[in-house]
Amino acid sequence: MEKRPGLAARRKAVGLSQEGLAEALETARSTVARWERGEVAPQPATRAPLAEILQISLDDLDHLLNGDEPEKVHDPVQVGPTEPVGPLHTERARDRVKQLLAMERTFGGTRIADLAVDSARAFERRITDAGVRPGYKSEAHAVAAELFEISGWLLVDAARPTDVDHANSRALHHAAVAGDHGMEIFVLQNESMHLCETGRATEALYLARGVLDQPLSPRLSAMFHVREARALAARGDHESRRVWQRAVAEFGDGVRDSDPYWVWWLDDEQMELQKALLLKDLDEHELAIRAFREYLETRPDSLYCSLTLPNLALSQVLAGAWRDAEGTVRDIVDAADDSHSGRLNVRIVRLADTVKRSPAAPRSLRDAAHALAVFAG
Secondary structure, eight states: OOOOHHHHHHHHHTTOOHHHHHHHHTSOHHHHHHHHHTSSOOOHHHHHHHHHHHTOOHHHHHHHHTTOOGGGOOOOOOOOOOSOBOHHHHHHHHHHHHHHHHHHHHHOHHHHHHHHHHHHHHHHHHHHHHOBOTTOHHHHHHHHHHHHHHHHHHHHHTTOHHHHHHHHHHHHHHHHHHTOHHHHHHHHHHHHHHHHHTTOHHHHHHHHHHHHTSOOOHHHHHHHHHHHHHHHHHTTOTHHHHHHHHHHHHHTTOOOTTSOGGGGGSOHHHHHHHHHHHHHHTTOHHHHHHHHHHHHHHOSSSHHHHHHHHHHHHHHHHTTOHHHHHHHHHHHHHHHTTOOOHHHHHHHHHHHHHHHTOTTSOHHHHHHHHHHHHHHO
16 A cells, blocks of 8 residues: 555644654554554544544545645535425435345445445435434434444445445444444444455454454344354454354344344354354365355355355365365356356356366366356456
């Protein structure tokens, strides 16, 4: 990544040293230095307080993190709506969230991610430009958090990692203003998953452990112990098995009435999938193959099914199960023909690269995997 001179300049403009900024954010000075050198980016949960300390908007912070010079950062002037946000606007926004979720199942994240982002930004602009009716501040920001959360989720499926981080930081900002701690936790769960999937397992691990430091119900604790176990496995750390067993035990304690509505996501099928992915990351390929197959038997026709097939094929290739891998590649061709998922395409390309690097792979599998990668690319 390139250095971020604008970030350092803005810090100095508000009269802060690296040590002072680090102290305000309760982080290490070396972390601030790495941000300014462009080595890492602030996590989404840190961006809202960072922007507040630097006395700039989140959009301007994004410009600085992209390496823009200070003079390119500006306060945008927009012509926006004049009617304050009230019950009609929040109801329409929640209807849009439902529409986006329904569209995801049909079209996939690649096709509709921009629509979701536009919807979230438009609602946010209304809050900023027109204000909120008395008594509706919490609800308005809670709805904005929902819109940015679904945007982040769809951007994950579209394989747009930088945009995911931005959407999640917006969601966390609005959830914090609304006092919606449940939504904050949901977004952090999504972000930890996203970090792990995009090769940032250490960041995912720290994020999960940060949430686990809080008092959590058994189901929420299980969710973040799953995230911790997955991050450890991605780092090749077999401590992940012990953490996984703890997650399984907590999952068995069930759901409480006080749990957020979205905890339904972590069900028996999802636990089976997470176990398979953990085993794959630990190079336990025979066990992973069995777990992937058991999961696929429960999801014969879904987006998750098509996303899982490349992982199954990858484990089969690494286990030397060539004939089974060829069969799975054929299944991927059938599934990918009607998919518009960037995540699926990334996994297909990774599978093809692995086949290419496997000297013992038969020619028929090499040809099939190459053709699939060309289709996905």
